[in-house]
Amino acid sequence: MVQQPSHLPSELATRSRWVRSLRPPVSRPGRETEPRVILDQEWETDGSLIHGAVVFLINRECPWSCVMCDLWQHTTPVPLGRGHALHQLQKAIHNAQQQTKTPLTQIKIYNSGSFFDTRAIYPEDHQAIAELLQPFQKVVVESHPTLVTHSAMAFADRLQPRLEIAMGLECAEDTVLHQLNKRFTLEDYVKSAKELKHSGIGHRAFVMIQPPFVRPEEALGLCLRTVDFALQQGADRVSLIPTRSAPGAMEALRKSGDFTQPTMELMEACLEGAIRQAPGRVYMDTWNLDSFGSCSLCRKERIERLVHMNQQQQILPGHKCPECS
Numbered sequence: 001m002v003q004q005p006s007h008l009p010s011e012l013a014t015r016s017r018w019v020r021s022l023r024p025p026v027s028r029p030g031r032e033t034e035p036r037v038i039l040d041q042e043w044e045t046d047g048s049l050i051h052g053a054v055v056f057l058i059n060r061e062c063p064w065s066c067v068m069c070d071l072w073q074h075t076t077p078v079p080l081g082r083g084h085a086l087h088q089l090q091k092a093i094h095n096a097q098q099q100t101k102t103p104l105t106q107i108k109i110y111n112s113g114s115f116f117d118t119r120a121i122y123p124e125d126h127q128a129i130a131e132l133l134q135p136f137q138k139v140v141v142e143s144h145p146t147l148v149t150h151s152a153m154a155f156a157d158r159l160q161p162r163l164e165i166a167m168g169l170e171c172a173e174d175t176v177l178h179q180l181n182k183r184f185t186l187e188d189y190v191k192s193a194k195e196l197k198h199s200g201i202g203h204r205a206f207v208m209i210q211p212p213f214v215r216p217e218e219a220l221g222l223c224l225r226t227v228d229f230a231l232q233q234g235a236d237r238v239s240l241i242p243t244r245s246a247p248g249a250m251e252a253l254r255k256s257g258d259f260t261q262p263t264m265e266l267m268e269a270c271l272e273g274a275i276r277q278a279p280g281r282v283y284m285d286t287w288n289l290d291s292f293g294s295c296s297l298c299r300k301e302r303i304e305r306l307v308h309m310n311q312q313q314q315i316l317p318g319h320k321c322p323e324c325s
């Protein structure tokens with residue numbers, strides 16, 4: 001079912017260089033750049049609403065160069081040193097609290113890589129970070145599955161709030177994971193998820209809708225199999241991420257026929273199927289769906305339907321469009 005890529009270098013190190021060589025010139029953040037922070041609402045599995053903040057820390061670039069990743073744009077080419085992440089987090093929490101009178105119970109700390117990358121967020125800072133996060137009830141950080149080691153368990157022990165680790169599972173197909181340059185296997189994922197469960201740490205999975213190297217007609221089946229795989233490994237929540245084209249490697253893969261952007265119909269079918277599988281635990285990332293270039297007459301209604309399905313966790317009636325239905 002997996003397409004044989006036409007231009008993708010087969011050797012991993014060469015592939016990473018290929019991915020980096022295609023990056024467009026951008027102005028990257030520096031040591032003094034303020035971390036972005038936004039307020040966030042999320043529905044708990046019991047239907048209650050959680051008010052939280054999402055902090056986008058700036059630190060060194062993730063050492064992997066996955067084919068579809070554009071997060072490097074928000075990172076620095078060199079590590080920023082001990083204490084920097086703590087300092088940013090202090091500022092970001094202060095800024096988040098200034099934006100609302102509602103008490104924030106959850107914080108997501110996203111660092112365009114892995115929280116447990118020791119040169120992004122230094123382990124020497126973990127204790128002070130844990131103390132800073134004490135007022136929250138839940139802390140979500142992201143990590144590559146192979147970095148979920150004793151350091152993650154030790155951080156969870158220091159934390160008073162419950163820790164949840166978000167891992168980019170992407171898809172339950174080893175061949176595609178390899179082609180994406182993810183540098184982990186499904187077996188690695190299973191091992192990390194087991195360790196998290198054993199240590200009482202929560203886990204959420206990111207699943208791509210129609211990754212490169214997958215034929216469009218196979219994408220729905222693969223997405224639902226991946227959701228099922230994540231749930232079997234104990235994921236508390238699964239976020240579906242429609243795969244976006246972007247300048248660089250993804251654009252090259254689109255041109256060579258190895259990648260097609262998912263349609264709005266596919267996204268709807270994926271969320272419907274996932275909600276059927278696990279109501280209360282699956283969500284669609286609706287960020288910037290406007291850019292997916294679907295029918296202009298019904299795009300707004302379709303996006304609103306996805307947002308409402310996220311909130312209500314049930315399949316709502318589909319939109320009938322005179323133009324495209």
Ligand code: SF4
Pocket residue numbers: 062063064065066069070071112113114144168182
């Ligand atoms: S591991 Fe995650 S952050 Fe790192 S390059 Fe891959 S997708 Fe991007």
Ligand SMILES: [Zn+2]
Pocket residue numbers: 295296297298299321322323324325
């Ligand atoms: Zn339409």
